[in-house]
Amino acid sequence: MSNRVYIFDTTLRDGEQVPGCQLNTIEKIEVARQLEKLGVDIIEAGFPVSSPGDFNSVVEISKAVSNPTICALTRAVKKDIEVAADALKFAKKGRIHTGIGTSPYHIFNKLNSNPEAIIERAVEAVKYAKKFVEDVEFYAEDAGRSDNEYLARVIEAVIKAGATVVNIPDTTGYCLPSEYGEKIAYLVNNVPNIDKAIIATHCHNDLGMATANTVSGIINGARQVEVTMNGIGERAGNTSLEEVVMTLRAHKDLDFDTNIDSKQIMKTSGLVSTLMRMPIQPNKAIVGRNAFAHSSGIHQDGVLKNRENYEIIDPVEVGVKESSIVLTARSGRAALKHRLGVLGYDYEPSELDNIYNRFLDLADKKKDITDEDLEILVGREKQAGKKPIELVSLQVMCGKSTIPTATVQVSFHGDIFTETASGNGPIDAAFTAVKALVKRRVRLEEFLIQAITRGSDDLGKVHVQVEHKEQIYYGFAAHTDIVTASVEAFLDALGKIQ
Numbered sequence: 001m002s003n004r005v006y007i008f009d010t011t012l013r014d015g016e017q018v019p020g021c022q023l024n025t026i027e028k029i030e031v032a033r034q035l036e037k038l039g040v041d042i043i044e045a046g047f048p049v050s051s052p053g054d055f056n057s058v059v060e061i062s063k064a065v066s067n068p069t070i071c072a073l074t075r076a077v078k079k080d081i082e083v084a085a086d087a088l089k090f091a092k093k094g095r096i097h098t099g100i101g102t103s104p105y106h107i108f109n110k111l112n113s114n115p116e117a118i119i120e121r122a123v124e125a126v127k128y129a130k131k132f133v134e135d136v137e138f139y140a141e142d143a144g145r146s147d148n149e150y151l152a153r154v155i156e157a158v159i160k161a162g163a164t165v166v167n168i169p170d171t172t173g174y175c176l177p178s179e180y181g182e183k184i185a186y187l188v189n190n191v192p193n194i195d196k197a198i199i200a201t202h203c204h205n206d207l208g209m210a211t212a213n214t215v216s217g218i219i220n221g222a223r224q225v226e227v228t229m230n231g232i233g234e235r236a237g238n239t240s241l242e243e244v245v246m247t248l249r250a251h252k253d254l255d256f257d258t259n260i261d262s263k264q265i266m267k268t269s270g271l272v273s274t275l276m277r278m279p280i281q282p283n284k285a286i287v288g289r290n291a292f293a294h295s296s297g298i299h300q301d302g303v304l305k306n307r308e309n310y311e312i313i314d315p316v317e318v319g320v321k322e323s324s325i326v327l328t329a330r331s332g333r334a335a336l337k338h339r340l341g342v343l344g345y346d347y348e349p350s351e352l353d354n355i356y357n358r359f360l361d362l363a364d365k366k367k368d369i370t371d372e373d374l375e376i377l378v379g380r381e382k383q384a385g386k387k388p389i390e391l392v393s394l395q396v397m398c399g400k401s402t403i404p405t406a407t408v409q410v411s412f413h414g415d416i417f418t419e420t421a422s423g424n425g426p427i428d429a430a431f432t433a434v435k436a437l438v439k440r441r442v443r444l445e446e447f448l449i450q451a452i453t454r455g456s457d458d459l460g461k462v463h464v465q466v467e468h469k470e471q472i473y474y475g476f477a478a479h480t481d482i483v484t485a486s487v488e489a490f491l492d493a494l495g496k497i498q
């Protein structure tokens with residue numbers, strides 16, 4: 001049996017069933033293109049009979065991507081299969097995913113049927129799908145709670161009917177990892193024609209065991225895993241793609257691998273999270289903001305000595321630039337010096353003492369000190385006059401029934417320039433004036449305002465990203481006046497452009 005595990009991504013079908021997270025066709029195409037870059041083998045693009053939007057998405061995704069197989073879901077219903085086949089007409093490689101419930105709950109309570117009739121319907125659906133495409137996957141819905149002996153009979157029958165892949169979903173996320181693994185092993189050992197098809201896992205996360213169950217399925221003979229980016233999906237979600245892929249990478253001893261370009265993981269995760277408006281929990285494995293952040297003094301010391309003391313995955317492998325040492329009031333000078341070094345700053349001990357004292361002042365007010373905070377601390381350390389562009393004065397006029405207008409005066413290598421502009425708001429007006437002054441084609445890529453503490457008299461911290469000739473420049477500033485902080489951050493970024 002090959003050790004290659006196929007990645008079947010269902011972010012755009014099962015994942016998209018999350019209430020309030022539906023994507024339009026354009027957004028789905030963007031995700032599908034990124035999934036192709038990530039290297040998934042199969043994209044489940046939708047359930048075409050369910051809506052014209054889903055139908056259209058399958059059509060457009062089929063046109064937009066070339067490498068992955070495009071899969072369309074159906075019930076074991078002729079009309080569904082016909083519509084799916086029609087939606088797949090532009091797919092370079094198309095697959096129909098058809099199936100029916102096989103647990104007592106589904107057979108008797110949902111389908112009001114009996115076990116033999118279900119086998120007949122399953123076989124009929126696979127045979128009908130085979131008339132349209134060669135690649136037909138069969139799912140035994142709620143296989144997790146299905147009787148293994150009966151499940152084996154269903155699987156044998158659908159493989160005989162032509163199924164190329166047999167999917168064993170733990171639809172309700174009920175199974176224990178050992179139980180799910182034994183189910184897959186049972187099928188490997190008791191379905192006589194099992195070598196004619198690939199076994200797929202499809203695990204839900206209701207008890208938080210989707211990844212464990214999927215890995216157990218692989219160990220016991222499954223070679224396709226059905227997963228979603230960030231583990232999104234109905235209820236507690238599906239198995240998360242990044243967790244399975246990186247488990248296999250981390251456990252080289254298991255000797256399995258996928259075609260995934262893991263360096264694309266963070267980018268794909270961010271895209272799915274943004275487009276679906278589903279924030280990622282900070283401690284989410286692999287893609288959470290804290291997944292590679294070390295905060296306690298002991299761990300920081302260990303990681304600084306050797307990253308592998310506290311990390312089993314090199315963050316670079318998943319597209320994260322580096323692990324982060326989260327600086328808190330408990331961090332020592334060594335951690336501060338190291339972090340400043342990573343950011344490109346090297347200080348003499350006396351200068352470092354000065355920064356360290358101000359760092360402690362801030363750390364007492366704020367839980368974590370971020371890279372941006374350090375940039376601000378260091379920025380304040382640099383004396384006025386050293387920056388190429390500096391804000392000399394700023395006047396803004398805004399309020400209800402007033403066109404926001406800003407007059408900005410900057411010094412550029414010592415010469416003073418002034419410009420006035422209006423905009424949608426005071427910051428937009430001030431930025432427009434700055435852009436007119438610097439006469440460079442720049443695009444604001446990101447703009448973030450945060451309060452350092454919670455009071456209205458507090459410092460506002462502004463972080464900007466500016467694009468110029470396809471290069472990104474970062475700027476930071478902090479001020480009690482957020483318009484001033486914004487303009488200073490913008491100028492900070494512009495000042496870094498050569």
Ligand code: KIV
Pocket residue numbers: 014139140141142167169170171172202204
């Ligand atoms: O969870 C499930 O059983 C499914 C099937 C439709 C494959 O999503």
Ligand code: ZN
Pocket residue numbers: 014169171202204
């Ligand atoms: Zn599912």
